Structures are given as C-alpha cells and as structure tokens.
Amino acid sequence: MLAHCPTWPESWSVQYRKKRLWLGQTLGDMLAERALRHGDRIAVVSGESRCSYAELDQQTNKLASGFLQLGVKPEDRVVVQLPNRFEFFTVIFALFRIGAIPVFALPLHRQSEIQYLCEWSEAVAYVIPDQEAGFDYRVLAQEVQTKVPSLQHVFVAGDSGQFRSLTSIADMQAEPTVAWPHVKASDVAFLQLSGGSTGLPKLIPRTHDDYMYSFRRSNEICGLNEDSVYLAALPVAHNFPLSSPGVLGTLYAGGKIVLAARPSPDDAFPLIAKEGVTITALVPPLALIWMEAASARKDDLSSLQVLQVGGAKFSEEAARRVEPVLGCKLQQVYGMAEGLVNYTRLDDPEDIIVRTQGRPMSDWDEIRIVDEEDNEVPVGEVGELLTRGPYTIRGYYRAEAHNAKAFTADGFYRTGDLVKVNEAGYIVVEGRAKDQINRGGDKIAAEEVENHLLSHPSVFDAALVSMPDTFLGERSCAFIIPRGQQTLSATELKSYLRTRGLASYKIPDRIQFVETFPQTNVGKVSKKALREVFLTTVTNGSL
Structure with a gap:
C-alpha cells in the first residue's frame, strides 16, 4: 500500500469483501x-x-511494457x-497494469497547479498532449521539469x-x-484532485476495490x-x-465511449x-447552453435517453425544461471525488428529479447532517454533510494535519457541503460551509487565489468571495486593499495572475x-459582509 495513504480499518475491509462490494479485481484485470468478452466490439x-x-487491451499492453523498460x-x-x-x-x-499511479490533472491546469502536483506527488513522469486549444503543453513541461528534480520523463x-x-x-x-x-485490488490505483477549500488541491487516493465498486453500483442505478x-x-x-x-x-458494461473534444x-x-449516444453528463451551465441550442438546430437527438447533470446545483426551473426540450430523462448527480455519489433514480417522480440532488447510491453509504457542534439536526433542517462508506476515502495523501480536521475520529468525511435531507433520504444542496467557490462545476479554493x-x-x-450568477451558479470577486498610495488596476492584476501560471477559471471574474x-467579532475578515457589499453595489449599479 502506498505510504501516507490512510485506508479503511481491516474489520471494515473484511466486511466489504464478505458482502461482495469489493471483488478483488484490479482495473487492469477488468x-x-x-x-x-467483447473483443471486436467498439470500445472508444x-x-x-x-x-x-x-x-x-493490446495497445495498453504495449505501452505498459514500454513504461517498464x-x-x-x-x-x-x-x-x-x-x-x-x-x-x-x-x-x-x-x-x-504495472501498478504505477496516475495523478489526474485537468487540461486547464497551468504551471502553478502542475508544478505543485509533480512536487507533492514526487512524480517521476508527466504525460501531456503536444498542443490543445492553441496551448503548447511541451513548453509547460519544459518549465516544470527544470523545477522538479524527481521528474525524469515527459x-x-x-x-x-x-x-x-x-x-x-x-x-x-x-x-x-x-x-x-503483481498488483493488488487493495492497492491505490490513482490519485485524484480534491476541490479543496484551502490552498492547492489535496490528493485523493482511490483503490482498485473501492473505485470499481463505485462505478459498478453506478451502472446498476443508471442502467x-x-x-x-x-x-x-x-x-x-x-x-x-x-x-x-x-x-x-x-x-x-461493454458499451461504447464517444469522446467529444469540446462539450x-x-x-x-x-x-x-452519428453514434447513437444514449447517455451523457454535463454541468448546469452547459445544460443550459444545450437546451438553448436544441431549439435552433436540426440534429437528431432521439437516441439520447439520459442527461446527467451535476458538479453544481441545477435550478428547478432549468431542470423542468430538460425532458420537454431535449426529449430525454434528467438524472441529477451530486457527488465528490472523495467518494459519496447520490443519484435521482430514473423512475423517480418528476418533483424528486427536479427539486433534489438524489440519494446515496449504496445501502452501505452512511450520512450524517450535523450542526457546528457535530450534533445531528432534525430531518429537513440544514447542516453539514458527513459521510463514510465502502468507496469514500478515509484520508488524503500526505495530509496528516488536514486529515485530523477533515475526518471524524470514527472515519466520517466532512464534506463541507450544507444540505438538508427529506424523509425519503433525498438530499438538497444548500451551499458550502468551506471557503470554496463553485464556478459552473470548477472548484476554486479562495485561499490559493x-x-x-x-x-x-x-x-x-x-x-x-463568491457572487451569485444565473449562468454559472457562482462567479468570483476579489476584494483588494492596495498597499499605501500605490495605484493598481483590475487588468494589471488579472495579467499578473496569468503570469503566475494560474488556471484561467481561477482568475477572478x-x-x-x-x-x-x-470583520467578524473575533477579528476575522467577514466574507459574508463582503458578499453583501457586492450585492449592494450591484443593486446600486456601482460595480
């Protein structure tokens, strides 16, 4: 097992295997x-x-052999x-297949994020495209490799x-x-990025066992x-x-994946x-764009059976338009890279589908909704969501101090999401307890920016701070106190952030x-009051 990766207590692991939640198969073996089983069928x-x-499978074996050599x-x-x-x-x-561990970066990441990921994970290699959307990743790789001694290969x-x-x-x-x-199913398969609220992202260790259970169970629910x-x-x-x-x-499932270069x-x-797509997934802003475009285009979308929407809260008004406009079923998805995934079911009543973000997909998911003192709140009241289960991690990679805050002593993950749960167990997301901005599904840690x-x-x-936005859900607003009598412009600051290698979605709107x-009563910056400043100035037309 990779060092510095908290895992499930052995008694829990034994139980999950006994109940056939964890099947002991690796992703490579899958x-x-x-x-x-499906040799000649189209996979991708x-x-x-x-x-x-x-x-x-053949191309995978060739590449695995080359990596080993x-x-x-x-x-x-x-x-x-x-x-x-x-x-x-x-x-x-x-x-x-060879037991090496991918660390998943996103295409929009730039030097700040990539250098951090390579340094923190002590990566030996970095895999990139040559160019994409006008950006040359080879230049980025050259910059990063000069600053990260462990990075032997690009x-x-x-x-x-x-x-x-x-x-x-x-x-x-x-x-x-x-x-x-020899690779074991209990080994860490890869490291994902958290949407963390403090500094740069934490790394999430997912094992072959837990991740395979997650998508196997998802397949059952999504058909x-x-x-x-x-x-x-x-x-x-x-x-x-x-x-x-x-x-x-x-x-x-043995189905076909169709890759879109852009959404x-x-x-x-x-x-x-062309491909007879039956299911796809979008964040709310893209779902709105698709619905606007559908009425003006002549494309045959009749094969599409399910549109999943997640990553940020989807408004009820927009949710009600999906089936009439796109002709497919809406499935709301609320989850996190740390584990827990909630779905509305395909046979749920319309009011459940459009008004909630679903319920936990597994009978083995445990959730608690608690107040600031960790006391459970009554059904229907808002509190922070805590969770644990067979595919929810027990700690971040190399983050002992943070893990002590992010997880309870009995293994519940503090999601930082404010939610309420109805009598049937369906979750409605109400906001964030953590200092994080959800910009159309892209998570921005305020502290990092x-x-x-x-x-x-x-x-x-x-x-x-976050500011409400009808399209993205939230945008970001940076409040700045200049130093002394120095003059500074918004354009200059945004340009400066780009030179720092910050991903474009993190640049303040x-x-x-x-x-x-x-300030609060204890002398901290009151971001709640700053949001009110923003709303007041917008109302008065001065921002």
Missing part, C-alpha cells in the same frame, strides 16, 4: 477480461478513430494531463519535440524476461449495458465523467446523432478595490 470512438476492446515501476506517480482523446485510456490502463501524445512520444514507447520491443508486477453509448463531453479526468458511471462504467452543441450534437494576489507588491490584503475589510 480491461483484460472485457477484451476477452475518438475523432475518426474507432478502437475495439481487443485493440485497446523505461524504469517506471509500481507505486511511481505519473501526472497525467490529457484531454478527451484515445491515449488517455491506453496511458491510465498501462499504468494500472511523455507526449503527438509530436514529442524534445521529449519522448507515446507511440515510440508502445513500439519498443518487449523484453521476453519482463513480467507484469448501463452493452448497448449503452456514453458521450464524454466533460474532461474525462473529472470524477463525474470518469466513474458516475462515466467512461469506466461504460467499459465495465459545445457544435461538437456534441453531431456525435449524438488570495495567496497569489498577496504576492503582488502593490497588494496589501486580498479576499476572494471581478476585482473591487476597497479601503478596509469588514
């Missing part, structure tokens, strides 16, 4: 088994390429930053430049003496089978399109019509200069 459609289950070994961490393209699957399954999907291409690795002649390392066609419109490294039931659930209607609608702002020599103090910050 693909090999599906290749034997990526652009003009169509790859069968057998071909996916280059010295990548079990428990080595490998940061993977790939967009929605076929190589994402060969890379992660090759790493699963592997590139496409034109490798000064680095090594994935194609050349897969074409390496296999050494006859090389055997696959995935061999005839299912899943459109991956969101970046596949996100937990939602990866496993709820996502691309991994689709492979487990826009221009890209997605023709793919739905504030630290970057405070590094500017003309900034005396900074506070990042608004910047407001103030003389002082309102």
Whole structure:
C-alpha cells in the first residue's frame, strides 16, 4: 500500500469483501477480461478513430511494457494531463497494469497547479498532449521539469519535440524476461484532485476495490449495458465523467465511449446523432447552453435517453425544461471525488428529479447532517454533510494535519457541503460551509487565489468571495486593499495572475478595490459582509 495513504480499518475491509462490494479485481484485470468478452466490439470512438476492446487491451499492453523498460515501476506517480482523446485510456490502463499511479490533472491546469502536483506527488513522469486549444503543453513541461528534480520523463501524445512520444514507447520491443508486477485490488490505483477549500488541491487516493465498486453500483442505478453509448463531453479526468458511471462504467458494461473534444452543441450534437449516444453528463451551465441550442438546430437527438447533470446545483426551473426540450430523462448527480455519489433514480417522480440532488447510491453509504457542534439536526433542517462508506476515502495523501480536521475520529468525511435531507433520504444542496467557490462545476479554493494576489507588491490584503450568477451558479470577486498610495488596476492584476501560471477559471471574474475589510467579532475578515457589499453595489449599479 502506498505510504501516507490512510485506508479503511481491516474489520471494515473484511466486511466489504464478505458482502461482495469489493471483488478483488484490479482495473487492469477488468480491461483484460472485457477484451476477452467483447473483443471486436467498439470500445472508444475518438475523432475518426474507432478502437475495439481487443485493440485497446493490446495497445495498453504495449505501452505498459514500454513504461517498464523505461524504469517506471509500481507505486511511481505519473501526472497525467490529457484531454478527451484515445491515449488517455491506453496511458491510465498501462499504468494500472504495472501498478504505477496516475495523478489526474485537468487540461486547464497551468504551471502553478502542475508544478505543485509533480512536487507533492514526487512524480517521476508527466504525460501531456503536444498542443490543445492553441496551448503548447511541451513548453509547460519544459518549465516544470527544470523545477522538479524527481521528474525524469515527459511523455507526449503527438509530436514529442524534445521529449519522448507515446507511440515510440508502445513500439519498443518487449523484453521476453519482463513480467507484469503483481498488483493488488487493495492497492491505490490513482490519485485524484480534491476541490479543496484551502490552498492547492489535496490528493485523493482511490483503490482498485473501492473505485470499481463505485462505478459498478453506478451502472446498476443508471442502467448501463452493452448497448449503452456514453458521450464524454466533460474532461474525462473529472470524477463525474470518469466513474458516475462515466467512461469506466461504460467499459465495465461493454458499451461504447464517444469522446467529444469540446462539450459545445457544435461538437456534441453531431456525435449524438452519428453514434447513437444514449447517455451523457454535463454541468448546469452547459445544460443550459444545450437546451438553448436544441431549439435552433436540426440534429437528431432521439437516441439520447439520459442527461446527467451535476458538479453544481441545477435550478428547478432549468431542470423542468430538460425532458420537454431535449426529449430525454434528467438524472441529477451530486457527488465528490472523495467518494459519496447520490443519484435521482430514473423512475423517480418528476418533483424528486427536479427539486433534489438524489440519494446515496449504496445501502452501505452512511450520512450524517450535523450542526457546528457535530450534533445531528432534525430531518429537513440544514447542516453539514458527513459521510463514510465502502468507496469514500478515509484520508488524503500526505495530509496528516488536514486529515485530523477533515475526518471524524470514527472515519466520517466532512464534506463541507450544507444540505438538508427529506424523509425519503433525498438530499438538497444548500451551499458550502468551506471557503470554496463553485464556478459552473470548477472548484476554486479562495485561499490559493488570495495567496497569489498577496504576492503582488502593490497588494496589501486580498479576499476572494463568491457572487451569485444565473449562468454559472457562482462567479468570483476579489476584494483588494492596495498597499499605501500605490495605484493598481483590475487588468494589471488579472495579467499578473496569468503570469503566475494560474488556471484561467481561477482568475477572478471581478476585482473591487476597497479601503478596509469588514470583520467578524473575533477579528476575522467577514466574507459574508463582503458578499453583501457586492450585492449592494450591484443593486446600486456601482460595480
């Protein structure tokens, strides 16, 4: 087991195995088994390429062999930053097969996030595309590699430049003496990013056992089978399109994955019509865009049976429009990369589907709704959601001090989400207890952005707060106290943050200069009062 990864007590692990929640199969073995069962069936459609289950397994084996020959070994961490393209699957399954550990980065991450991930995980390798959406990832890799001593390799999907291409690795002649390392289902399979509220993201260790249970159970609830066609419109490294039931659930079911380069209607609608897509997943802002576009386009969307919406709260008004406009069932999904996933069921009454974010998918999920003193609140009252279960982690990687705060002594994870639960166990999300902004499904830790702002020599103090937005749910507003009599503009600050290598979605949507910050009774910055300042100035037309 990877060091510095808290895990389930042995008594719980034994129980989960006895109840057949954990089946003792690795993700690498799962693909090999599906290749034997579904060999000639199409597994992945990526652009003009169509790859069968057998071909996916063969390419995975070649890449795994090449990785081993280059010295990548079990428990080595490998940061993977790939967009929605076929190589994402060969890379992660090759790493699963040899027991190396992917660390999932997102395509929008830039130097600040990637350098942190490589340093904190002590990554030995970094996997990138050559270029995507006008951005050259090879330049980013060169910058990061000069600053991270552990980073021995950069592997590139496409034109490798000064680095090594994935194609050349897969074409390496296999050494006859090389055997696959022994990988256990209880081992950490990969590290995901948290949407944490403090500083840069925490790393979430997911095991083969727990993650496979998550998407197996998701398949049962979402009805995935061999005839299912899943459109991956969101970046596949996100937990939602990866496993709820996502691309991994689709492979487990023997279905077909269709990769969209972008989630826009221009890209997605023709793919739905051409490939007979039956299910896909979106965040609320994209769902709104799809519904607007559907009435103006002529694409045949009749194959689409289920639209999942999650990542942020979906308004009831918008939720009621999905079936009339898109002609498919809405399924609300509320979950977290740390584990717990909630679904509305496909046969739930309409009011449940449009007004709630679902209920836990497993009978083994435990939830508590508590007040600030950890006392459970009555049904229907708002409190913080705590949870534990067979696929909810027991601690973050290399985060002992944070784990003591984020988890209770008996193993419940403090989600930081404020929710209420009805008599039937369905959850309604009401907000956040943690200092985090949910910008259309992209999570922004206020502290991380504030630290970057405070590094500017003309900034005396900074506070990042959420502001309501009808499209994204929340946008970010940075309140700035300039240093002394120095002048500073919003444009200058935004440009400065970009030079710091910050992902674009973390750049504040608004910047407001103030003389002082309102404070709480104990002398802390009152972000609640700052939000009220924002709302007042918007109402008065001065912001």
